[in-house]
Amino acid sequence: MNAPPVKHFIIGITMILVISVISFFASELFNGADRAMLRQYYQLRGERNLDSSIVILYFGNEDLAALGGLPMKRNYYALVVSALREAGASAIGFDLAFTEHDRDHPEYDQVFSSVVQASGNVVLGGYFSSFEKNDKRESQSQKETFAYSLSPDMPFPQGGTLEKPFPELLAGAASLGQTNLSDNLRVPLFINSERGAVPAFFFEMLRVGLHAAREEVTLERSRVIMPVKGKLLTIPFDEHGNVAVNYSGGIASLRAISALRFLREFDEWKSNSGNGKGTHQFHDKIVLIGIIAEGKSMFVQTPYDAQLPSIGIHAMLMDNVLKGNTLRIAPFLTGWILAIIVGLIVTLLMSVKSQPVTLASISGCALLLLIVSYGMFSSASYVLPVSQSLAMLVLCTIGFIVYKQTLAQSKLVTIEEEKHRAERLLKEKEIHLQQLERQMQTTQPVEQAPSIELLMEIKKYKEAINVLQAQVEDLKPTTIEQSKPADIQNEFQGIVFNTSSPMAEVIRFIKKISATDASVLILGESGTGKELVAKAIHRASNRKDKPFIAVNCGALTETLLESELFGHEKGAFTGALKEKAGRFELAHEGTIFLDEIAETSEAFQVKLLRILQEGTFERVGGTETRRANVRVLAATNRDIKLEVNAKRFREDLFYRLNVFTLSLPPLRERKDDIPLLIDYFLKSERADVQVSEAVITSILHHEWKGNVRELQSVIKHAIVLAQAEERTLIRIKDLPKEFTSQLNDSFDIEEQILESLRSKQFARSAITETADELGGLNRGTVAEYFRGYCFKAFCECHYDFTATIELIAGAADEAIRQKVQKKLEEYLGNAIEFADKNKTLEDIITKSKSKTKNLPQRYHSHFEAIIQAYVEGKWQMPE
Known part of the structure; x- marks a missing residue:
């Protein structure tokens, strides 16, 4: 790929900057698109069950009805806590706010507080009702026992009034955690207050349930580390101090059990086990307790469920920490930088001249971006925002396409204007020339010759007309047409030809002889495509699925050629460090093509004759006779019969090779094929360019001493020069110098x-x-x-x-x-x-x-x- 020109690069940078500015002001739009894409990623990944150590006990509509409705008497809560303590739960958490005393049943408050204190592993929930700084100034000596002392430079939000359980209940709790949700995806890990930083409810539940001391918790700049049983649990938080939820699934993914059902099953367990014998299913579990009832609890929308009870968010956050897959969301700046990189990649790709290749590559980049993004989410729980990058990719691509189309249209208009101007001048010159010729015929007496001045003026106009004709034809694109699409153009095994050209007869002969195993001698000038014909014979033969091995006999010395064809044993000559199989062995049951066969020595020809006659040979330095079943195709650009007559080529070898002879016509005898070959080479180079009529005329008048190989080289040369000037028309100036002078003669x-x-x-x-x-x-x-x-x-x-x-x-x-x-x-x-x-x-x-x-x-x-x-x-x- 060529480096993009400076102008192309500047345009790309300009588009990237403009789109980046737009995306900065439309950040909410892109954030929404990323959230929508993340929902699709969740659906693609599927639901996952929570860690088995996390259980939810809930009071549903039936439970509430059976227990007398809300507000529930707090002795029921005491009963549940007592049962869980006896069952061996490692932590018990209430996603309920017991902010006031039960004035009707104060005795139940006392019972509840006593049971909580006796359990020693109950975490209560509280919440900040406002996030405005409290006007009451309380000294640090009044710091709550459940609060953490954090560095003031930590990025956690500042809370106002903390709504917490009534004092007697809170005093007996193991800890308190705030249950605030900033949105469906994020939960503040800590909220600062005048009495210290209040931890998140899920965080304290984990700490208590895993028996980690508050003093052992370490806070770093972007994560919290909790040591548990010899390993470290890491909880990452973002630049705002929030933890993102990696949703496990919908409500079906939660291990949720009705509180009344639990109490009934507990009684059965207790009566069957007798005095606590046997392990309860809640042993060593982290249990969250809350109300899940329509109109009586809070629900949130998730990718899996339109209404997930908020208690499920705390359960999923604990599951994330235990499994080490807490969701990490890349900051907006990361997405912005990625978008700039994508824009630069599009700029580079759009410098490729072939638009289909460019668009395919850009589509591949978009697909790769989505695959990488989903892969990072599903395997590493990392959310890479790509909507901005995709927008950059699409908009930059559209921008470049519009730019290129506009530029091409502008150049086309310029070419058309230049062509019309040349045509107008040509018409004027031709009319003037006709007038001068009539003047010469009508005004001069028959016996008197025209004046020198008149003849010189006529000559001058003719020369000007020739120049203008050349300009017009050099500005007029030609379409390489097919007079009869089904008949005139053909292709056989990579050989392009016109059915009216001499090559058509060669192809017909190839089709006749391909099925045999007879040797074929291919004659033709250098560059006529002898190896291509040999490959065509092989591909059309019964040996097409076996190897095709080509050897240029004229490129190697006799010793090297013998080793190359027949192979050698280890130590056969200096440098033969290991044995090597020859080309005849490698071509076994296939075809071997011996190019420039007439360049070989007589001594070598004798050895070659043997393998043709008997199919046997020995490696250089070896004594073992080996067999090779190969079809031999040979080629030369010399007059082989002249070489035989001059005793430079063995006559017997000639007859062995010359079972069939194919004489390839030079390109100068294949003028009908030239437009088709040009079209073939343009497509091979994936060049979106046309050829001017002047170029076609010049090419058709060239002698082509180098034949098809020379034509291919000339077309490649022209494509490079035309594309360097960002033109879609190959003109005379793109051809080598000899074509320019040749064209002047042709005009x-x-x-x-x-x-x-x-x-x-x-x-x-x-x-x-x-x-x-x-x-x-x-x-x-x-x-x-x-x-x-x-x-x-x-x-x-x-x-x-x-x-x-x-x-x-x-x-x-x-x-x-x-x-x-x-x-x-x-x-x-x-x-x-x-x-x-x-x-x-x-x-x-x-x-x-x-x-x-x-x-x-x-x-x-x-x-x-x-x-x-x-x-x-x-x-x-x-x-």
Whole structure:
């Protein structure tokens, strides 16, 4: 991947900054999106049961009805505590606020207080009714016994009035914990008050239940450490002093038991066990006691349950600590930094020229982000906010796409304007040239030659016209079309060819011989694709599932080649530290391709002949005769028969290899394949670019001494230069220098051909003589250029036959004009052969594409314009 240009990087940074500012002011929106995503993560993860040591005893609607409703007599609570103490519960906690005495039954308050004190492991609940600082100034000597002394720089919230149990009850409790919930996800671990920091209810329940002393609890900057039975329990809290709840599940995940059911079962246990014999199921359990009844207790919404009793939050927090999976939520700054990183990644990816690859990579990044986020949540209980990053990814991608589309459109408009300007100047020059030629014909006496000044001016205009024609064609993108999609283009085992090219016959022959095991000798110039053909033969053969091994015989010395092909034993020569299998062994039951076979020595050819005849060989330095069942394909770019006659290649080996011969045509004989090959190379490079008509014209006129390999190199060269300038059109300047000079010559061809035909008065032999006169052109090329010029002239003369004939003839001689008229009518009649006015224009043009097979690319638009004008009734053939 190339580094993005500075401008591209600056645009990316700008978008990142703008989106970051927007996300900062829309933080609540992103927080809401992250919460919604977290709910989906919970659903995907599924419910989990609470730790078995945590039990909830609740008074439900039926219990309350049976016990006389609310407020309940406190002797019932005393009865439950007494039973739990006898059952061996390690801690008992009330998620109830006993803030006032029971004035109707003060004796029950006394009983309840006595039982709580006797139990010694009861944690009571309280709550802060306000978070405004209390105006009453109380000295630190009045610090509550249940409160903690914390450093003032700890990030815990400041509370106001603490609503706590009545004094006699509180005095006998093991501790007190505040039950405030900041929201559905978070609980303040401590709340500061004038009398010290009041711990969370779940925290004190754990401490008492696990028998940890208050003095042993250690507070650090972002966590609390509680030593329990030789190990440390860690409780992390955020920058506001809150602990996030990692929901285990809905109400079904709680181990909740009705209080009356517990008392009945306890009585049964006690009577069956006799004097406390046997262990009760509540032994060593942490038991939370509360009311779970509609309208009489608080419920919260969770990802698993629309109404979870608040007592369940305390149970889940204890479960989180015991299992070490307390939820940790990354701060907003982390999400913001991650979003910036994602934006930079998008900026880098959007520098890739292939948009499908870019979009696929960005989609992969989004998917990876979600997978990592969910993985961190499910395995490490860490919530990584990704909504901001996803928004950054989407918005940056859209921004870059819009930018690129706008830039491309702007460049396209610029190219179109440049092309129209060149076309306008070209039209003006051509009109002026026609006027000068008429002036020369009409004003000069027959016996008097034109003036030098007039001839020089005509020459100047012709040169200017050639330059402008080159500019127009270099700005006009061409689509590599298929005249007959089902027939004209084909591909066989990676070989691209046109059914009318010489390569089609090669492919047909390959299909015939592939199924055999006979040797094949592939002949052809360097770069014609001999190895590609060898691979095609192998893939189409019965050995296609076995190895294909290629060896370049011309790249190795005789000793190394022998070792490479036949292998060697350990110590066979200096450096042979271990035995090595040769290529023939590796190709067993498959195919071996010997490229540049004519470069081998006679001594080596003898050894090669043996394996071809008998299928046996010995490794270098070995005596064991080995067998190899391989099909041999060989290739050379030399005249092999000449090498045989010159005694440089063994005749017997030649006949062994030459069971079948394939002669590959050079690229200059495969002109019909060149557009298809260009298209293939563009797709192979994943380049979203087009090729100008001038480039196609130049490429088609090149000699291609390096054949297909040279063409591929030229296309890669052009793609790199075009993309470096962020263009989607390959132009002449993107090709190597020799193509530029070659193109200038090709743009002179039209004028040279026309002048030569005029000088020969369009005689029958004029085309053949012109081809011989210009050199390097065949008769067909001259005829097609003339046909194309006739189409072009007919369009420029607005489909006027008389004006077109006059323009082409360039003379007033009636005999010459008749010859031109005959040719023009022949060409036009052939062009509209399929122009059935009952069919659509698109169908007619598609069917007529076969008639442009050899027509130079520059005239294709004129050919289509003529058909369209005919269908629209703008002209008709003369009667």
